[in-house]
Amino acid sequence: MKLVVTVxxxxxxxxxxxxxxxxxxxxxxxLSINQNILDGFFNMILLAExxxxxxxxxELQSALKTQGEEIGVEIKTQHQEIFDVMHKx
Amino acid sequence: xxxxxxxxxxxxxxxxxxxxxxTITMGISLRDCSHPNIKxxxxxxxxxxxxxxxxxxxxxxxxxxxxxxxxINKRISVTPIAIAADSCKTDDYLPxxxxxxxxxxxxxxxxxxxxxxxxxxxxxxxxxxxxxxxPQALANTDVVCASVNLASTKAGINMDCVRQMxxxxxxxxxxxxxxQALGCAKLVTFANxxxxxxxxxxxxxxxxxxERVINVGxxxxxxxxxxxxxxxxxxxxxxxxxxxxxxxxxxxxxxxVAREASKRLGVPFGIVDVSLAPTAEVGDSVARIxxxxxxxxxxAPGTTAALALLNDAVKKxxxxxxxxxxxxxxxxxxxxxxxxxxxxxxxxxxxxEKLEAxxxxxxxxxxxxxxxxxxxxxxxxxxxxxxxxxxxxxxKTTAVxxxxxxxxxxxxxxxxxxxxxxxxxxxVKSEWSSEAFxxxxxxxxxxxxxxxx
Numbered sequence: 001m002k003l004v005v006t007v008x009x010x011x012x013x014x015x016x017x018x019x020x021x022x023x024x025x026x027x028x029x030x031l032s033i034n035q036n037i038l039d040g041f042f043n044m045i046l047l048a049e050x051x052x053x054x055x056x057x058x059e060l061q062s063a064l065k066t067q068g069e070e071i072g073v074e075i076k077t078q079h080q081e082i083f084d085v086m087h088k089x
Numbered sequence: 090x091x092x093x094x095x096x097x098x099x100x101x102x103x104x105x106x107x108x109x110x111x112t113i114t115m116g117i118s119l120r121d122c123s124h125p126n127i128k129x130x131x132x133x134x135x136x137x138x139x140x141x142x143x144x145x146x147x148x149x150x151x152x153x154x155x156x157x158x159x160x161i162n163k164r165i166s167v168t169p170i171a172i173a174a175d176s177c178k179t180d181d182y183l184p185x186x187x188x189x190x191x192x193x194x195x196x197x198x199x200x201x202x203x204x205x206x207x208x209x210x211x212x213x214x215x216x217x218x219x220x221x222x223x224p225q226a227l228a229n230t231d232v233v234c235a236s237v238n239l240a241s242t243k244a245g246i247n248m249d250c251v252r253q254m255x256x257x258x259x260x261x262x263x264x265x266x267x268x269q270a271l272g273c274a275k276l277v278t279f280a281n282x283x284x285x286x287x288x289x290x291x292x293x294x295x296x297x298x299x300e301r302v303i304n305v306g307x308x309x310x311x312x313x314x315x316x317x318x319x320x321x322x323x324x325x326x327x328x329x330x331x332x333x334x335x336x337x338x339x340x341x342x343x344x345x346v347a348r349e350a351s352k353r354l355g356v357p358f359g360i361v362d363v364s365l366a367p368t369a370e371v372g373d374s375v376a377r378i379x380x381x382x383x384x385x386x387x388x389a390p391g392t393t394a395a396l397a398l399l400n401d402a403v404k405k406x407x408x409x410x411x412x413x414x415x416x417x418x419x420x421x422x423x424x425x426x427x428x429x430x431x432x433x434x435x436x437x438x439x440x441x442e443k444l445e446a447x448x449x450x451x452x453x454x455x456x457x458x459x460x461x462x463x464x465x466x467x468x469x470x471x472x473x474x475x476x477x478x479x480x481x482x483x484x485k486t487t488a489v490x491x492x493x494x495x496x497x498x499x500x501x502x503x504x505x506x507x508x509x510x511x512x513x514x515x516x517v518k519s520e521w522s523s524e525a526f527x528x529x530x531x532x533x534x535x536x537x538x539x540x541x542x
Contacts, residue, residue: 004096034093045093058154076100078157080091085341087095 002080003048009073011042018067026054106311107373110346111366112162113149114287116294116302117141119173127177131188138192146197148353166292167203175215182219186226186233193232202234202292208250209241223257227272228264234290240280240477242484246533254278255470266495269503273492278473280480280487285360286416302359303351307343308366310375317381329402336406344411362416363407367427369510375420376429388439397450419452425512426457434513441515449479454488459503459512462495464519471523482536
């Protein structure tokens with residue numbers, strides 16, 4: 001199961017570290033990261049493989065969301081399938 | 090490999106253009122619940138519904154979270170109660186409606202449909218009891234929806250039922266007058282009703298359906314409008330192509346949710362209903378799509394053609410995206426549930442007569458239209474008859490969900506709340522009577538299907 005993690009918010013030190021620590025702690029492997037800063041706003045789209053995740057998806061989503069709230073960014077985690085079905089025939 | 094643009098497009102559709110899965114509806118057969126004792130029958134249906142749908146809401150919530158797409162409603166449809174309860178020795182189905190209400194609340198769904206009768210050709214005793222029970226049933230329950238199929242292309246129009254439904258609607262309005270006649274928002278009359286529709290208030294689980302089934306209704310008028318905003322001045326071929334592509338994408342999300350819900354609940358997948366279902370929120374309107382095509386205000390000349398193109402392109406795009414498409418599948422045109430329609434009624438561009446013309450090419454019919462409480466039962470029946478005639482002759486589903494609000498006059502606005510929205514009172518030409526026409530009763534014969542000019 002692949003995940004798409006989207007992070008948007010005001011830039012600060014340690015956003016990638018905070019997100020990736022949760023993923024690493026739960027045995028979720030990062031496949032790619034696309035990140036930039038636009039007008040002081042942090043944007044990141046991260047693809048990860050979560051088949052061996054220690055946590056069920058719903059709990060992992062909740063952990064990332066809570067972490068995002070603590071550091072002032074919005075973190076959305078989605079099953080990749082929704083993008084696949086919409087954009088691939 | 091999925092691209093960044095694809096991810097951003099999907100998430101824009103969800104966050105900015107209000108793409109959602111409107112409903113996951115579980116159809117449940119109640120044909121094995123019948124019993125002469127109504128108390129036992131009610132217990133049987135309560136047990137079957139609460140067992141079958143125990144995990145429906147939780148599954149919907151999990152899918153919403155995992156895929157990041159809102160799943161607004163989780164609902165249940167059941168075998169038409171007039172059939173399921175026909176063997177009960179009783180003259181009132183109110184206890185059945187109350188049992189449905191209790192079961193729906195126990196599993197946490199927001200509506201349960203199927204307090205219904207299929208009488209396009211004639212009435213059984215159960216049908217008669219059900220129709221008589223509708224006003225009190227809708228007044229005494231919160232989440233039960235009722236529907237009556239009173240016409241079909243195969244059988245014609247049951248004009249005895251048409252006459253009766255005008256009175257039933259008036260009585261329902263009277264019994265729920267403290268809530269702006271809210272009972273009527275939960276009551277639909279149909280011609281050619283589909284048996285697998287997941288949308289309320291008209292959902293029921295047809296007798297030709299499986300034991301249990303998962304049907305999903307998608308939505309997304311905002312997404313279609315957004316696409317058209319980038320096509321200023323484009324010709325209609327380009328517009329139709331763009332709508333088809335968008336409908337395809339929307340439907341694929343519905344198909345994914347339906348497939349997963351079906352797998353997790355261990356219930357067969359039925360259909361995806363590819364519909365544009367608006368809400369009263371800004372940015373979620375079918376009327377605004379028509380206006381984006383170049384109509385200044387919905388209801389102006391050209392509206393019917395614009396809607397015909399939209400409805401057809403939505404069907405064509407959606408068909409390829411799902412293994413089974415069903416229900417209504419097209420563009421809904423409810424008034425109170427569509428911000429653009431509400432504005433068009435207020436501005437005077439949209440009348441009930443134009444809405445009737447639009448129902449010839451939309452996916453359903455006259456929907457969520459508030460009218461003055463002074464309009465007589467026979468005039469309401471005549472509106473139902475006109476709408477049924479359009480459905481019967483054109484071999485399509487049509488419906489009437491009309492709300493005669495007691496005490497309200499043209500110029501007033503009534504608020505129903507939530508997804509049901511709000512509605513200015515729509516003028517009806519009720520100063521000319523249709524009473525003698527409706528009083529005749531009988532059946533309008535089934536139409537000829539050739540020489541169709």
